[in-house]
Amino acid sequence: MKAWRDRPTEQAQAAAEAARRRAETEAELDAAGIDLDPIPPGQHAHPHQHSDPGERPTTGIVGAGAVGTALGVALTRAGWPVQAVASRDPARREHFHGLVDGARRFAEAQALIEEVELIILAVPDDALAPLARSLRMYSGQAMIHTSGALGAEVLEPAMAAGTQIGSFHPLVAFADTERAVTALHGATVAIEGDDQLAPLLAEMAEALGATAVRLAPGSKAAYHAAAVLAAGGFVALLDAIAELGAVAGLDEAGSLAIYGPLIEGTLGNARALGIRAALTGPITRGDVGTLRAHLTTLANHAPGVLDLYVAAARREIELAVARGSLAPGAAETLRASLPSRLQGPGEPVP
Numbered sequence: 001m002k003a004w005r006d007r008p009t010e011q012a013q014a015a016a017e018a019a020r021r022r023a024e025t026e027a028e029l030d031a032a033g034i035d036l037d038p039i040p041p042g043q044h045a046h047p048h049q050h051s052d053p054g055e056r057p058t059t060g061i062v063g064a065g066a067v068g069t070a071l072g073v074a075l076t077r078a079g080w081p082v083q084a085v086a087s088r089d090p091a092r093r094e095h096f097h098g099l100v101d102g103a104r105r106f107a108e109a110q111a112l113i114e115e116v117e118l119i120i121l122a123v124p125d126d127a128l129a130p131l132a133r134s135l136r137m138y139s140g141q142a143m144i145h146t147s148g149a150l151g152a153e154v155l156e157p158a159m160a161a162g163t164q165i166g167s168f169h170p171l172v173a174f175a176d177t178e179r180a181v182t183a184l185h186g187a188t189v190a191i192e193g194d195d196q197l198a199p200l201l202a203e204m205a206e207a208l209g210a211t212a213v214r215l216a217p218g219s220k221a222a223y224h225a226a227a228v229l230a231a232g233g234f235v236a237l238l239d240a241i242a243e244l245g246a247v248a249g250l251d252e253a254g255s256l257a258i259y260g261p262l263i264e265g266t267l268g269n270a271r272a273l274g275i276r277a278a279l280t281g282p283i284t285r286g287d288v289g290t291l292r293a294h295l296t297t298l299a300n301h302a303p304g305v306l307d308l309y310v311a312a313a314r315r316e317i318e319l320a321v322a323r324g325s326l327a328p329g330a331a332e333t334l335r336a337s338l339p340s341r342l343q344g345p346g347e348p349v350p
């Protein structure tokens, strides 16, 4: 039998041992991204961390892909607390954690919801609806996504009483984390959210050095399609330029070195003079012989570029007519020279 005075020491040691084991287990569970605080069925009170009044909300990001990781880095540097990340991929979780010190890691998005007040879903557009259907928010929380194509309503299935939803779409090409963090400065962020959430999202955009804008109802798809043309569409154009450059003996770096200044000059002209006035080239002059020579070369040496060239030429003809530099007859001759379908290698152009 132990003396009673020994008991507190033993109890303290046992308690310390239990706490040590619990901390170890929690660290292992945490590293494995396992939910530490499962919600008993039907219970919706929970211990997610609350910010003090006037403070920025505790924030978590679901999706450690291009956008999620760059936003995590940018928000942290801006003094906006990113406290958790959820990614199903252990390597991406670790990578995020390496860049955003102190962020807790979860494999499951619902486990992250237990931790934070503002939940950012940075997952592919097609994953948003099924993911939102699998999640449940708690009173006082807000959930946003970063898609430019979808409205905030895709998040409705995750809502409970007293929650808010919105969207936060940065007009940035997230090809590389550091470059994207830099590009957020001066970028535009389209936000959606009710009157309580929108000011917070605008504050978040401003913290990143960006400008928040609200789009007219129903205009999001067109706004996003323009963004896709400006980013991915422009890269497709660059790729076509490089393919033609290769026919002329240039490697990719050579094409970028030679045609890059021409692109920048054209963009500068459009900014200074307007888009119509920036149009140059054989179509503005009605040079049908040059157009035909290009089409023959493309059909023979770069047939994969032909449809893009033809689509751009059709648009250039309309632009030149609209600004009055191409007579209707010359425009008709140019239009008639364009193939109505893709040419095979060696096939004559009309």
Ligand SMILES: NC(=O)c1ccc[n+]([C@@H]2O[C@H](COP(=O)([O-])OP(=O)(O)OC[C@H]3O[C@@H](n4cnc5c(N)ncnc54)[C@H](OP(=O)(O)O)[C@@H]3O)[C@@H](O)[C@H]2O)c1
Residues within 6 Å of the ligand: 062, 063, 064, 065, 066, 067, 068, 086, 087, 088, 089, 092, 122, 123, 124, 125, 127, 131, 146, 147, 148, 149, 169, 170, 171, 172, 173, 174, 175
């Ligand atoms: N890329 C851009 O330039 C850009 C610009 C503005 C806005 N956006 C928008 O931002 C969003 C994310 O784009 P992103 O380029 O960052 O995509 P991404 O690089 O492909 O990353 C997506 C992340 O979401 C996770 N994920 C995928 N499917 C999931 C699911 N069913 N449930 C939970 N998580 C899932 C991924 O996998 P793991 O869970 O396995 O890690 C990954 O971490 C999209 O809505 C996109 O339209 C993109």
